[in-house]
Amino acid sequence: MGRAIRQAPGRAPRTTRSLAHARFLLALTLAVVGLVLIVMLAVTIGPANVSLAQVSGSILGHLGLGATGTDSGAVPLLIDSIVWELRLPRVLTAAIVGAGLAVSGAVMQSVTRNPLADPYLLGLSSGASLGAVCVVILGVGFALPAAAFLGALAALFATLSIARVGGTITPARAVLAGLAIAQLAGAGTSFIIFWSAKGDSYREILNWLLGSVAGATWNSVIISGTALALVGTGVVLAATRLDAFAFGDTAAASLGINVNATRWALLGSVALLTGAMVAVSGAIGFVGLILPHLVRGLSGPSHRRLLPLVAVCGALFLVVADTLARTIFDPRELPVGIITAFIGVPVFIVLIKRKKSSAWS
Amino acid sequence: MVVAVPGSTAGVVIENLSFSIDEQVILAGVSASVAAGTVTGLLGPNGAGKSTLLRLVGGLATPASGSVTLGGDEIGAMPRREAARRIALLEQNTAPSVDLSVEDVVLLGRIPHRTRLLGTFGGDDDRAVAAESLAAVGAGELVDRMWHTLSGGQQQRVQIARALAQRPSLLLLDEPTNHLDVSAQLSLLSQVGGLGTTAIMALHDLNLAAAFCDHILLLQDGKLVAAGTPAEVLVPEIIGEVYGVECDIIEHPRDGHPVIVFSAPRTAVAPMRAAASA
Secondary structure (H helix, E strand, C coil): CHHHHCCCCCCCHHHHHHHHHHHHHHHHHHHHHHHHHHHHHHHHCCCCCCCHHHHHHHHHHHCCCCCCCCCCCCCCHHHHHHHHHHHHHHHHHHHHHHHHHHHHHHHHHHHCCCCCCCCCCCCHHHHHHHHHHHHHHHCCCCCHHHHHHHHHHHHHHHHHHHHCECCECCHHHHHHHHHHHHHHHHHHHHHHHHHCCCCCHHHHHHHHHHCCCCCCCHHHHHHHHHHHHHHHHHHHHCHHHHHHHHHCHHHHHHCCCCHHHHHHHHHHHHHHHHHHHHHHHCCCCCHHHHHHHHHHHHHCCCHHHHHHHHHHHHHHHHHHHHHHHHHCCCCCCCCHHHHHHHHHHHHHHHHHHHCHHHHHC | CCCCCCCCCCCEEEEEEEEEECCEEEEEEEEEEECCCCEEEEECCCCCCHHHHHHHHCCCCCCCEEEEEECCEEHHHCCHHHHHHHEEEECCCCCCCCCCEHHHHHHHHHHHHCCCCCCCCCCHHHHHHHHHHHHHCCCHHHCCCEHHHCCHHHHHHHHHHHHHHCCCCEEEEECCCCCCCHHHHHHHHHHHHHCCCEEEEECCCHHHHHHHCCEEEEEECCEEEEEECHHHHCCHHHHHHHHCCCEEEEECCCCCCEEEEECCCCCCCCHHHHHHCC
């Protein structure tokens, strides 16, 4: 039979594949190095002049690797406390939140096979904000991250229930349902803040609805970092199962994946991750939408490569966006969500134009 | 000869299988057996229950009653991963825009054979299996192409290669020739026959079934109404009964298998009838 003969024996896919792997490793290395540099650089930027050497001196001192306090060669105490108590927690929180939202978006896009899936567009972030505000303003007896998680989970459940018609969820219906839930949760958040009005309500509303890491402390770093470490490890371990969703539920099931259990476990993890991110930063939009699309070109579709790279790039992106947010109108600050929306909405438009048939069917 | 794809093949026994959704009976008491290494065509009008039967045989749905065994093991009792190592099911092509390379698509078929956490992805062994599977469907030269740039026939071939990469002993195909041109239909089905793996495929085209299947199962309203070789099942009385169309059977001039020649429906204008019922 002819088919055995038709094989071209001389082709060399191995080369192109190892090239792709080398390109991925290069991209990941550059992104990690870039992230470390950008984090340090971002810490130097602000009203008080701080040098890169002082930043690294202060960090090394606190890590027990350099001179501290009044030792000779130590960073001046005022500078040290600006770096360690004010700026570093904020920059690190931005990095962790950026990573967490980007990972959340990547997982949601794969599990729902919806290129427009994103914790913000599907209402999870607004739901988490509402949950967080209930705790912060009303003093309900819940831990803040737990309340944000419950809010994100409730919003996810509501969005998917509304979007589900006749057993199927189309990407377009999911986005529309997410919009409705986000509006409702946003209205609830604003209502609660106004109702309990004391002091600067507008700023507080803006921070929860548009997102900001201005108030970040080491506590924020610990909350968001723990969630990112736990959920991030979990989804990377599930990377192969995420790959199996590429051709839809039946294909995944015929590859031995328990589709429903896997989907709900992953979406639940994403709600947890989003909840923890929103608890420390409010609802920052579009990071989860745009980063996975930008990074897939570098990493390829395999989630074992996509997820680590999208996390590092998400961190980079949000650190830069937050630095812009606090410097453009210095000394006033923009909520960082305004910056991410200015960048994210054009990308969103490109996506719905480019993927018009698949995204809206 | 055929590029052999290793992996044992096994026969299927379907016993008294029933399935319903919301009180509506989709399949009622279907019993049949499929010999190892044969190609079986699953025929029947729209809504006869073909896709449901494939899903039940593939272990993707749980029957209301009855059982399916593969090589003596009950499919419903197998863990999903175990079933995925032995059965590959291809639904109708629904994902033309997936952004993967052909090799990545075929490598998906290795997922059931990997360790549950962080299985080696795209390791050398998996890639060798992927290359073999592509070669088995004559698509070896497509390995570096992007999925969405392929023609419908090429996509369907690559999907079958993905299924073969699972090293299944049973291949289930739902309308594999849908949307393919005639040349792609013929080469695809002859390749399925050449694999040596037990295959059950739902088909709409009775003539393709007659040409490429060893055995036919004919479904109507969820019941098995006929089973046997194409020559036994594809006769004017049965086809008329099930599909409500008139036809004649002639012998294929070269290969000798039955060829069904359809006539216009009974409800058509009168002059047609004389010719049809000759």
